[in-house]
Amino acid sequence: MQARHCAAMPRRSRHKNSCGASGASCPRRREGPIAAIPSAFPLHVASSLLLLFFVLQCVQAWVVPVKYYKHECLNPGLTKISPSRRRGSGVSPLTTSRATAASWATTRDGYGAGHTEGEGADDTASGIKGIGGVNRRARSRPGAAMEEVRPPREARKPSWKPRGKSQAHASTGPSRSKPNLQRPSNPRQPYNADYHRPSGEWNRGKQITSFLRNAGDEGGHHGIMEVVTSHLSELNSVHCTMVLNRLSKTPPSERDTVLQSSGFGTLMERVEQVMEQFSNRDIAQAAISLARFRDPRRMGQWQGLIRALQDKAKMSLTEMTTKELAMIVNAFANLPEPPGPAYWDAFSQIFLEKASDFDKQGLSMVINGMSKILYRPPTEVLHAVEALTLDLMETCNTQELANILNGFGKLDHVPSSDYLARFELLSQPKLPQFQPQELSMTFNAMSRIGYRPSDSYLQAFEAACIQALPQFKTQESAMTINAFTKMADFVPSPAFFAEVERCVIQKAGQHRAQEVANTIHGLGRLGYDPSPRFVEAFAEHGMVLMDKMKTQELGNLINGLSKMTYRPAPAFFLRFMDVSQPKLRYFTTQELSNVVNGLMRLGCKPDEEYLRATVQMAARHLSEYKEQELACLFHAYGRMLFFPGTGFMEAYEMEFGRRVASGVNSQALAMTLNAFNRLNWKPSPRLLLEMEKSLECATCEGLIFGAELAQAVNGLANLNHTPGRSFLAAFKNVILEQKNYVDLSTIAVILWSLSALDPARMKGFYTEMVEVACRRLEGEQPDILPTSFSGERSSMYYTSFNEVVPTIGGESLEPPMVMCVRQLLQTCRYLTMLANPIDPALFQRFSSLLEKKWAEIQREKYEVHTSYFHRDVLAVVTKSLGLRCDIEVEDEAYTLDMVIYPTDGGLPVVVEADGPHHFFRNQPDEAMGFTVFKHRLLQGRSDRWRAVVSVSQAEWQRAKESDSQRGRTALLIEKLRGAGLDLEEVTEAVVDPPI
Structure with a gap:
């Protein structure tokens, strides 16, 4: 008999235990009355009890539907009951199949049709009490769980429906059923007043909960708002948080309709009224829901509600579970005016006490939330998160991995090398699974903390980006491009840039001001030269958004454009100067340097008033400039041939002299010497001597590129300063080592500068450099630059030094190539004055090539100005x-x-x-x-x-x-x-x- 009973039980009851037995023969079986019979129990008593058990099951199988139909007639809309739970959950509702639920669904108006339990609600919302035991017996009857019992006709058409509900909310199809929560079995869960109300009030609350669930499933936010309006005064804390949670998940296209409805305002008032009844979970859920709306236009109207939530959360911090704590920090991070440092200090202490109880999702929410509110927690908190996530990293999904590293990046916390190596090892295989936002967050975090992953990781990341770029939002693409600029010695492939240009240009009009600036700045720093169509699209959109750009974004925009070949129309520069001039007082030293230097590189010379304003701002903060910023600003004035005034020149000479004594890089030295030359300003002999010594040290240590050194020597020659023999020897060695990397213009500057200085014993040097010049004149291109000089540094100097700029006094204006060939001709003239400086055959070859090139140039007409x-x-x-x-x-x-x-x-x-x-x-x-x-x-x-x-x-x-x-x-x-x-x-x- 026991065997037959076991065979008739549902599949989940016929489990197989560790002992190897199954069904009723299992000694560890806990379900059914037979499990309680001892092995030595009298057989006749066992048979009687078993017979009684089957009789009760048969009676119950026919009695329960009658009770259920009677309840449905009195309570339409509650026909769908959630699936039964395992024992220990508190109650086990009646189990019905989906087909049975569809056949029982009411065809009348009301929210009862198609009932679906919502997230975070309670099973007791069904309003049915005392069914659990009956249901268990019905489920024990063989085959009872699979039967379809057709209800009587009067049960299918209830005579009562909720007032004010439209026919649109009725459902004729099967409803989904989700498991719901019952009365909390966890003693740590906070007190909820709904469980301690009188029976009638308790049932009515659960009935409204059911209405809200069904309305959301069938009518969306319209149905929910109808129920809210009809039962506003009856809504309790559970209802309010449930409604906010459902409305916050409305698609963005419909969210404005929800927020602008009159019912939403009354709902917010009701939330404030019942807030005293909020449990800890209600507080966390309400805060998360408000944060999801992300509507800055209405956040001001909710300040009182948000502050009340913050106050209530602060009083309940110690009683909250780890999940609720994580939800709170994540919610307040996305709401305006988050709590002050005192609040987060208290939160940090509680976090340290409960840190070991947090799961990986909670840890990622906490660290990411703190990074959003710009609160840097104590070092102990960061180390605790790092240690815990290191242990859990292998089980983290892609979103959690991205959130954790992104939080560390925003908080300027650099994890240990072991942590970063493990992160790289575990995340690299998952890169193809990363969402676009996760890719951009991860890479941006690496750039913020200064971590440069391996080349294989960067290549895998680049491949994942190429696949995901069509789905990238404008902010994500801008962040990713900008992060690549901080990965030393790595430039993305042409395929990456081609996909970026193809995808980004389609969304050019959707970029915000910061994204326009970051995209152009990042591409410029990576050395990518986009098509004119791309530059025009971003320049045109940038003109529209220029009023909204901050000073840093204005500087980045001009700095990025200056590294591209195509130049925007003059209207762009006029618009830029009109917008930026009133903001010059707010520019930082780096931003002001980027703007002036960028305009110079773009061939745009602002008017006198604009440049004077930049000089005034620079003079006030001269001592605050970094050496590179100071040199770039001064170099830009020199390139534009704009004299900033005697007072500025004297102050600059004093400030730069102070820095040279403590050490200045070779690039800043070369730029400063070139600017002194162009501005016709002779520094003191002492400063010139110190700059010569610094250049010599950089030359001997191999820290200077040939083009930089050529610019520096050109400055010394024009300033009538003849360097010593040791400097010239070091100069000769560096130039000869890098002679294959320099172009014709740089060679012309080198040869002209040495000719002007008229040094002795440089015969061998002239021979080798003239040979290189002949190869360049014959069409040979220089070799690719070494890796150590690639990128932005070489792009500034690996060019002609003879830019076309307006000259003082209306002197003649010549194209760069004309000036380059003139310098070579002057060198050739100087060589004829010397006694056999180079091989005669080489000299003849050099002269004939110059004559041919000069004849070609002379065919081009250019305007000559007379002062x-x-x-x-x-x-x-x-x-x-x-x-x-x-x-x-x-x-x-x-x-x-x-x-x-x-x-x-x-x-x-x-x-x-x-x-x-x-x-x-x-x-x-x-x-x-x-x-x-x-x-x-x-x-x-x-x-x-x-x-x-x-x-x-x-x-x-x-x-x-x-x-x-x-x-x-x-x-x-x-x-x-x-x-x-x-x-x-x-x-x-x-x-x-x-x-």
Whole structure:
């Protein structure tokens, strides 16, 4: 008999225990009355009890449906009962199959149809009491759980329905059934008033809970709000948190409709009224629900409610479970005005007491939540989270892994090397499973804590990003691109950049201000040059969002664009300067340096007022600048040929001199020397000597790139500072080692600078560098840059130093290639003045290549500007002195201002009208290095020119002030007679010649 009974039981009852027996024969079986019969129990008594048991089961199988149908007629909408629970859960409701539930579903209006238990609700919402025992007996009858009992016709059409409910909420199909919670069996769970109410009130509360569940399943948020409106005064704390939880999960497209409805406002008022009844779980659930709405427009209206939740949570912190604590910190992190440090200090202490009870999800929520509120917990908390998550890391899913590392990154906590190595080992196989947000969070965290994973990890991460890029949001793509810039010696593949450009440009109009700036800045720093269409799309969208950009974003936008080939339209720069100028006072030192340097690199010279404003801001905080920021700002002024004023120059010279004494990198030294040169400012001999020594040390240690060193030596040559032999020897070694990596423009600067310095014993160096120059002129390209000089540093210097910028006084403006070939021609002219400096065959090859290149350049026409000072000198020569002369005469290496042809038929005289840029501003009587070198080369050609006469603007102005026309004429006569011209027949004019 026992065997037959076991065979008739449901599958879950026929379990197999560790003893090997199954069904009723199992000695450890706990279900059914037979389990309680001792082995020595009399057989006739056992048979009687078994017969009585089957009789009761049969009676109950027919009695229970009648009671159930009667209850359904009185309580429509409660036909669906959740599946039975195991013993120990408190109650075991009636079990019905899905087909039976569908056949019993009411066809009348109301929320009873299609009932589904919601998350976090109680089973007692069904309102049915005392069914558990009957249900157990019914389930014990063989085959009872699978039967479909057709209810009577009157039970299928109940005569009562909730008032005010539309037909739209009725359900004719089967309903899903989810397990619900019953009266808490855990003694630690807080007190809930619903379990201690009178029977009628308790049943009514559970009935409303059922209405809310069914309404949400069938009618969505509309159905829920109808129930809320109809039963507002009857809603208790469980109802309020349940409604908030369901409404917070409304799709974003429908969320505004929910928040703007009148019923939602009354719901929030009801929440405030019943908040005193909130259990700890209710507090956590309500806070999480409010955080999900994420509507900053209405957060201000909920400040009172949010503060009340915070106060109630603070009083209950010690009684909360670990799950509730994790929910609280995660919720308050996403709500405005989170609690103050005192609150989180108390939370940290409680966390340390219960840390070992937190699971992996709770730990990830806690650390991620604290990072969002910018609260840095005590070091003990961070170490505890690190230790616990290290043990649980193997079981963490992708979201938990990303949240934990992201929290550490935002809190500036650098985990141990063992922790990071284990994280890398466990997360790398899961990278293809990461969601887009998890990928961006993980990589951004690594960049924040300064962790550079292995190349294999970066390649796997790049592959995962390529697959997920179409699903990336704009913020996630911007974060990922920016994080790649902080991974040293790693540049993503062309496939990554191509996919980025394809996916990102489709969403260009969806980017926020920060995302536009970060995307452009990141791509620029990675050395990627996007298409003009990409740059135009972001520049156009950036113009619209520019008013919303912060100072850092403005700096990043310009800095990123400056590293790309394509330049936006002039309207972009006008808009940028209009927006940024009022904000200049708020720029940090780095941001101001990025803006000025970026505009310079983009070929945009702001107006005088804008640049003066930047000088004022820089002068106030000069001592706060980092050496690189200071050098970049000064270098930008030099490139734009904008003189920031004597006061700024003196202050900069003093500040930079102080830093050189304590050590400055070679890049800053090269940039500063080049800026002094361009701004016509001669530093003190002591500063020049200290800079030379610093450059020599960097050169000997191999810490300087050839292009940087070339720029530095060019500055020294133009500042009339001849370095010592040890420096030149170190310079020679570095340049020869890196000669294959430099382009034609850099070679021209190197050769010209050495020629201007006129060093001795450099014959071998000239031979090798001229050989490289010949290969470049023949079309050979330089080798790829070494890894140590790749990226942003080389992009700044591995270019032509002769940018086209507006010059002071309207001097001639030449294309960079023209200036480059001119420098090589001047070097060639210098070599002819030396006694056999290089091999004659090599020199002939060099000369012929330059002549060919110069002939090609001469076909291109470019505009030549003549300054006012030049025209004034020309007028005196031709009108007052009556001499014949030509202007802007080409002499291969140089363009000569004026050439006077004597009446006696002798060699012509060169007259150079040297404007202010030929002399130092702080030493106006001393000519700069390039002017001295030009005069030396011209005077060296005695077979062509009789003499070279230089007229400075300073002495011309003094002569003009003394006696206008007579003074200037007398000055010219004196200089020309000194050059050997016979001017006895020249009569001095008494009237100023027309200009």
